Amino acid sequence: MAVKKAVFREVGTAREPAVDSTIVNLRSKLEIYKSLSDGGNIADCPVRDVIQGLNGKWSSLLMAALAEQPYRFGELRRLVPDISQRMLTQTLYDLQRDGYVHREVFPTKPPSVEYSLTDLGRSMFGALHQLILWAELNHDAVRDARAGFDAAQG
Amino acid sequence: MAVKKAVFREVGTAREPAVDSTIVNLRSKLEIYKSLSDGGNIADCPVRDVIQGLNGKWSSLLMAALAEQPYRFGELRRLVPDISQRMLTQTLYDLQRDGYVHREVFPTKPPSVEYSLTDLGRSMFGALHQLILWAELNHDAVRDARAGFDAAQG
DNA sequence: TAAAGGCGGTCTCAAAAAGAGACCAGCACT
């Protein structure tokens, strides 16, 4: 019996003309938005359906942590000290439901629970990581923009 | 007088060993998280401070639209038909404050307002776009994961 | 032997954020 392999694809692994396909993708996306106003199903927009799930306050942070190594519930809690237990539970549940995170219970006493990234999660984090790197490199630029804006308009 | 040039940097334009720097970045990031529990300033974490601003329900969608071309307020409203006027105003305000979006009022009658990406916004969208592309390519995989999860656990 | 603490959560209640929809001034067109 053949092993069921992952079917998701990586971004940017194939060598294609990036700029051209970018423009095409954007145009088709916006046509989808427009068609939605005529009664289409809004959940067919990947930006909403997929990225929405990563929009939570804690999702990116937990993905970044789990991308480094698997962690247990309490370890994550200590790693991100200002998350409430409630939101940690819920965020991990959502990430698990979307297929990014694997949850495994070990029959120790008391039982311990380990969270780790799935292949899909690692694939997604490859893209998310670009954004995280950008945030680190341009943190100051964003802060300057905010300061300038606040100074100008109060 | 020299023209003041943008100082932000692009991700991935320089040729560096991607995997190694990735691991280093992740480790240092997690050490920052840990040090925050000892009284550090939590806003120094770029993942929180920068990506938080993009976490809104509508930010990614509006960035994608404005990456294609500048749009006016009413045009954006029609493009994203289920956004409320209130959230459109507020999200554009936030994006403008963070330096991604430029707002320009034209003295027509009635006055019209055009929103466009700044250089910083285009730079950031370069990274965000990776995530959007991933979402498009892997939309089905995520949907399958959700369906399987819901079927298993109700 | 009793008390305290780690484990991974759930439950309740208050605060913050988002959504729905009315309303606004100014001008053009009919």
Added chain:
DNA sequence: AGTGCTGGTCTCTTTTTGAGACCGCCTTTA
């Protein structure tokens, strides 16, 4: 004189988030 378009603001309700108490079970400490 009425309607519509411009880009919003204001209020009210619903949803989401946050703070923190509580839970049973087990181990360690005093």
